[in-house]
Amino acid sequence: MINNTIMSSTTRWVPKWTIISIELEDGKKIEACYDEITKLYACPYCTPICKKGGIPEQGSYFFNKEDLKEHIKAHSFNYWIKSKKEEEEEEEEEKIKGTEEEEEEGEE
Numbered sequence: 001m002i003n004n005t006i007m008s009s010t011t012r013w014v015p016k017w018t019i020i021s022i023e024l025e026d027g028k029k030i031e032a033c034y035d036e037i038t039k040l041y042a043c044p045y046c047t048p049i050c051k052k053g054g055i056p057e058q059g060s061y062f063f064n065k066e067d068l069k070e071h072i073k074a075h076s077f078n079y080w081i082k083s084k085k086e087e088e089e090e091e092e093e094e095k096i097k098g099t100e101e102e103e104e105e106g107e108e
């Protein structure tokens with residue numbers, strides 16, 4: 001029954017996010033999102049918009065907390081390597097975005 005609601009073509013998935021606190025193995029606590037509609041946990045790094053109650057276009061979702069924890073562990077492990085690698089790519093993206101944003105600045 002839940003699936004029918006989500007798959008309906010007229011209604012988009014409207015998540016009902018609950019902010020939950022997850023304690024990692026090293027004692028660190030992080031906030032993640034749990035959707036009461038789909039019963040899925042969302043990664044706060046891949047899907048930061050969920051904390052604001054938004055509808056994510058993409059992200060990482062998990063059926064249980066343990067899977068989410070494993071995923072978050074991988075995030076902190078890869079963080080330094082990733083941020084170094086992504087620096088170059090992001091620079092190019094910013095140039096494109098910058099042009100678009102300049103046009104919108106006229107609005108008040």
Ligand SMILES: [Zn+2]
Nearest residue numbers: 043045046060
């Ligand atoms: Zn993630």
